[in-house]
Amino acid sequence: MADKSKHSIQEQLFHADTDREPGDNNWQGFGFDINPPVFLIAGGLIVLFVVLSLAFPDQAGTVFQDTRVAVSDYFDWLFILAANIFIIFMVYLAISKYGMIRIGGVDGEKEFSDISWIAMLFSAGMGIGLMFFGVAEPVYHLFDPHLGAEAGTEGAGEVAMAVSLFHWGFHPWAIYALVALGLAFFSYNRGLPLTFRSVFYPVLGDRIYGWPGHIIDIFTIFATLFGLVTSLGLGALQINAGLTFVGDEVGAFPAVPDATWVAVAIIGIVTGLAVISVYLGLDKGIRRLSNLNLTLMMILLASVFVLGPTLFILGALPQGIGAYIGNFFELSFFGNSFDNHYFQGSEFYGPGGEGEGGFLVDWTVFYWAWWISWSPFVGMFIARISKGRTIREFVGGVLLIPVIFSFAWFAAMGGTALNFELADGTEGAISGPMFDVGEELAMFAMFDLMPGTIVLSALAIVLVTTFFVTSSDSGSLVLEHLSTGGKHETPATGRVFWAASEGLVASALLVAGGDAAVEALQAAAIASGLPFAIILLFMIYAVLKGLQTEYAILESDEFAEVIDELEDDNDVVVTTQRGDLVTEVRTSDDRVVDVDVSD
DSSP states (O other): OOOTTEEEHHHHHTSOSOOOOTTTTOEEETTEEEOHHHHHHHHHHHHHHHHHHHHSHHHHHHHHHHHHHHHHHHHHHHHHHHHHHHHHHHHHHHHSGGGGOBTTOTTOOOSSOHHHHHHHHHHHTOSHHHHHHHHHHHHHHHHSOSTTOOTTSHHHHHHHHHHHHHHTSHHHHHHHHHHHHHHHIIIIITOOOSSGGGGGHHHHGGGGGSHHHHHHHHHHHHHHHHHHHHHHHHHHHHHHHHHHHIIIIIOSSSOOOOSHHHHHHHHHHHHHHHHHHHHHHIIIIIIHHHHHHHHHHHHHHHHHHHHSOHHHHHHHHHHHHHHHHHTHHHHHTOOSTTOGGGGTTOTTTSTTOTTTTOHHHHTHHHHHHHHHHHHHHHHHHHHHHOTTOBHHHHHHHHHHHHHHHHHHHHHHHHHHHHHHHHSTTTTTTTHHHHHHHOGGGHHHHHHTTSTTHHHHHHHHHHHHHHHHHHHHHHHHHHHHHHHTTSOSSOOHHHHHHHHHHHHHHHHHHHHHHGGGHHHHHHHHHHHHHHHHHHHHHHHHHHHHHHHHHHHHHHTSHHHHHHHHHHHTSTTEEEEEETTTEEEEEEETTOOOOEEEOOO
């Protein structure tokens, strides 16, 4: 039997002084285990949203589009400033004295090897979004370019790469890094539940278990849900477009109609697969599908690299990165107030164009809001796998590893598409169908110009489908975690409820959006991202307060006395930095370092 008078160093000195437990006030019944205020309010509002959207689709579609434009028009400055603040804060943490603090404490052990951690960060950096926009976005920017480039020229092609890498580069991963660090630190270093309310413990104390915490988790559920359904809706549209294209254009099988009802049916089928995966659990379901996703995506990337314009891709990668870095600050702080000279070469966004002044709402603000609403999902995953790493190591990995893959993906996919669009004989072969039908067709139009069209298209359809399933079932686990007050072990009924809710909300948005389905999905992401952006700004303060407390304890006399006692034991190895600051405590055989607290 374990000695109950012994605790780890982190438990004795660093854990929050509270006797509350995750989900200690939950209600259990009918297969559910729920935190009533959070689950009932969030679930009730979501059901109301679905009912009203399906009952009044025309009015709902108008509201979605008006909301999308209004939030962007009035709050674009907030999204732009917030995203830059997130980057500045994370870089500051990495280079500051707090960079030496270890997630899980000085005796925190890594659960995963460096190679496994890197592989899982690669997995976290992929998704339906890369499949949907990997070809479409660079082609869009080629003909409606930023930075004053002339549409359809090689200069516009370079700008297209720079803007695409900007939207998928350091900014989104700074958002994810902030959320992941906040969740990991307060869970592993403070011993609090792995849920959003815990991040605000320095400000709220035990009130995180009351209504202030309930409100935070309700907002988190909404942000997570609508971030997920944006991806699910885009995935359904792309699967539909792929089936239509392969059946109609390639003739591999009878054409599948490109219609809303087909996309809704796809959502229903994939939601059913997600429910099965939820029942199978993390190891048998999500882990295996995630490994399959990684394998298929690498195969698709390698296939495009080999079958496409290989030398062009190799040149587009460094040139695109150079253009991105060279215009980093101009793109990062672009606020649309002095925009005419930025879009002189674009008929759409330029002076007098139909989309004049609309670049931010169509692109940057949508992306920043989407990343913010997606951040609880990705952040919780990264938090779960990052115990035992210093903040400096954590920030460096999260800001670099997935970004490098995104750069490679856009160089291969976007670079190949731009090469076709700029070459004689294939110009318009991708942009024509894309502008006529939608972004969801862009990748398949590119595959039609390459050897192995059917194989590449089929692989892409399978990959989007598996991403769809993993996003849905993983998102269901996160939503269940939030709605149960942070409990880890709960019945599958709740996860099934959230998986079904994701499918219903995505279907409602597609039905209400109609021909403007993508805009409806963007509206959901932007509207849910706005309040959550404010929460993340407050999170910066909470994380900083938590790190200041941790650092103060590391420098305290009490901690020094504990370390002195441990150093008397020859089995204990103490690592220090910055003079005498202890950053790691290990036994020679990697056992848990126990501290006697019986006195």
